[in-house]
Amino acid sequence: MxxxxxxxxxxxxxxxxxxxxxxxxxxxxxxxxxxxxxxxxxxxxxxxxxxxxxxxxxxxxxxxxxxxxxxxxxxxxxxxxxxxxxxxxxxxxxxxxxxxxxxxxxxxxxxxxxxxxxxxxxxxxxxxxxxxxxxxxxxxxxxxxxxxxxxxxxxxxxxxxxxxxxxxxxxxxxxxxxxxxxxxxxxxxxxxxxxxxxxxxxxxxxxxxxxxxxxxxxxxxxxxxxxxxxxxxxxxxxxxxxxxxxxxxxxxxxxxxxxxxxxxxxxxxxVQTPWLVKSCIWTEELKAKAVIWLCELTQKPFLKLTDKDYNDHGMSPLIAKEGSAYDLNIEMFNKLQHTITGWPGGKPNADDTNRPERAIPDKKRVIIFSPHPDDDVISMGGTFNRLVEQGHEVHVAYQTSGNIAVSNEEALKFAEVSTFLNASSTESENIIEFLKNKSKNDIDSVEVRRLKGWIRRSESLGATRYMGVPDENVHFLNLPFYETGTVKKDNLSEADIKIMCDLIENIKPHQIYAAGDLADPHGTHKVCLDSLFEALKVLKPKSFMNDCWVWLYRGAWHEWETYQIEMAVPMSPDQVLKKRHAIFYHQSQKDGVMFQGDDAREFWVRAEDRNRETAKKYNDLGLADYAAIEAFKRYHF
Structure with missing residues (x-):
């Protein structure tokens, strides 16, 4: 052609x-x-x-x-x-x-x-x-x-x-x-x-x-x-x-x-199954991808795959390279098993050779970056809870105000309560008048945006207090790119990157968690992740960055593929319930959320279903049966 x-x-x-x-x-x-x-x-x-x-x-x-x-x-x-x-x-x-x-x-x-x-x-x-x-x-x-x-x-x-x-x-x-x-x-x-x-x-x-x-x-x-x-x-x-x-x-x-x-x-x-198309260079990631694919196709765990299974499904070159199905199966089983840890911050006084995180320092400084004021608990609430309970210094940084996701009805309710508490509040009266007369084309006034931002902020503080994080460790960055009052956002600027750099340099973290969910490549998550990547480029020469590891989680829509997961944090039924309660603190995003996306389920239901599905995939591959698992992939900068 x-x-x-x-x-x-x-x-x-x-x-x-x-x-x-x-x-x-x-x-x-x-x-x-x-x-x-x-x-x-x-x-x-x-x-x-x-x-x-x-x-x-x-x-x-x-x-x-x-x-x-x-x-x-x-x-x-x-x-x-x-x-x-x-x-x-x-x-x-x-x-x-x-x-x-x-x-x-x-x-x-x-x-x-x-x-x-x-x-x-x-x-x-x-x-x-x-x-x-x-x-x-x-x-x-x-x-x-x-x-x-x-x-x-x-x-x-x-x-x-x-x-x-x-x-x-x-x-x-x-x-x-x-x-x-x-x-x-x-x-x-x-x-x-x-x-x-x-x-x-x-x-x-x-x-x-x-x-x-x-x-x-x-x-x-x-x-x-x-x-x-x-x-x-x-x-x-x-x-x-x-x-x-x-x-x-x-x-x-x-x-x-x-x-x-x-x-x-x-x-x-x-891309998904290149071994069905051409001869492959069998990298470690491609091997894991292929073997997990074969397990899912044959509905067998790792240790039950046979030479015939590999040969029947276009993977004979892999077996020829590895020697036998037996050896390869054990290698893949061990590789995935080593991703599982109940100690996301590293286990003190333990051999960390086959663990996803370092044992030292045993108490780490951690920043959890959350693009919106609820991504932290939706996407990694169980891991968040573990980090706090295991004594790490956990900081949460909300990158945007999330104000556009608060409905006018929700804002009106809070403004009316405000007038009851403070009868002389002219600002509250202005907000009420604006919201009652707002047309579809009207962009929220600065006062309305401020109120909506405070609604999200108060909900976030409720969740972080419930998780045991002191208020001084909760940071509201309000990155400027987001503050347009409309769905369309500005491009990332030097001001955004400086805010990110200043926080990281001030805390000097051993761990950073960030949203790697790029379901919408032009959405807020993408810009927030880019702001982190740009900040890491600026800060890379700093000596404290040598001890900083970055872990990426995904949002409520998609999870990492099993072969991509480098740290899997199991959750008990009690932790699943605690994560759910933390999400419930974000009341403005519950029951008719404005940005539902392509999934009619509420965010807490999506998150639980996703975590259960990850645990089921691990169990189907022959590993332990957990109630739920949160998954992470390490970013090497």
Missing amino acids: NKEGIHYKEAGKFEETRFEKIHNIIFESSLEASILVAKEIANLIERKEEINEPCVLGLSTGSSPIKVYEELVRLHKEEGLSFKNVVTFNLDEYYPMDKNNIQSYHYFMHDHLFNHIDILPENINIPDGTVCFEEIRQYCIDYDMKIKSYGGIDFQLLGIGRTGHIGFNEPGSHINSGTRHVTLDHVTRRDAASSFLGIDNVPRKAITMGIDTIRRAKRIVLLGWGISKAKVIKKAIEGEITSNVPATYLQEHNNTSFVLDSEASSALTR
Whole structure:
């Protein structure tokens, strides 16, 4: 196939296998990939300008293309890239939706791209969410005809939804569909709920380019970031063409590339089970991954696998290398067993040769970084409890205020209580008046944001006191990148990194725990983790950092794969219950939480189910049967 932009091959991981029906390139980070996609678009714009032709771009919205747009803006401002010969057609828009609504794609595109470049306003085309219902059909026909009048789309940028939708072409969309009025899938609406501050505010309808409109583009690049997209990416690339996964229609387009990060590509056969595709270099991690996969496939524990099991499932080269199933099984059993410890801070006066943590110093200084004011107890509440009970100096650092996740109703309740306690409080009265008259487009006032932040802070202190941490060891960092009052956050700044550095340098920890959950690669967790990584780069030359180990936990959505786990902390039934009670202190995030994500269960239920599932996986592999396990992976900086 003729693939433009094949220069990605040099920077990313590119291999086509018999399983794959769409060309794809894998990058370690979405940022690196986004820069290269922007470069391909810029090169196309410049080539078209040289031959005095318009460059027709099909553009998408959502979190996936944000970094592409940021790089295009940079190329315009710093390297003189002009957009005067560019004509754009956006994929979709909610319906009904006013252009000035901050949730509209019209607002999104101008905020992220159009307001910062020299594109001619008349060359911008975005479906109109205000067109009257009786005129929608003709409007959609005219939209397609306008695209054709320019000779079609030269480059179409796409994202992909968890339903497999491209644009808003939901499951059931026909391959010959044109631009049209559609009803959104419930999963799509649930995924958009965070942007609308609740699913009830997400429109049920939209206008979208059709599958046929998209497939007529000369070049298509689909962006896929984050582990939440891994399953649908696999279906789109390796599955049969079906209307149930509309992205599979792209298999019949002769110039499509999927540009993926490592998380989004993790379910592809060549990534998940490379031994089924080609000869492998058997690293220690790959060995563990393969043997655990075989145990799960055969439903056998480590010590019951046979040479035949390995041979029957494409792993004979591994056995030939290792000598026998017997030797390999024992090695893998011991490796996983050594991850288990009831002493996450290290066991004093014990041989730590086969333990995940050092015995010395026996009392450690520990920082638990929590992106939001509840991630600490949701994700590692049992380990948190162990560290405190075993006498370590535990500090908790809440990186953001979490104020945007407090509902207006919750804030109003506290403001009204405040007026009862202090009848002369003008600020409380102002807050009440603001909240009662607030419209969907209004950004919270500074006073409301402060109140919502204090609600989260008070809940956090309740939980940390319950865990036995003194108030002076609880740090509210309020990183500036978060404090925008909207779902859209600022980029990480030097101010954010300095706050992180100052805290770490002041405490000089022996252990740092941080959220390594990147389910949303452009979300708060990602930025908070980046702030830690940048701080570690700055502090690495400091002598105290030689004694500092970093452990990454994951959030309520995903757990580390078993082969990735380097420390597994078992929990007794009593500890599971104590963790649950700690989570319950975060009352504003219970019973109708605003940012539920793609899972209808409450956070405490998700956490318990996840911890139980990890324990079950260990038991199924032949290890001890625990009530629950929290898992960690060490980060080497």
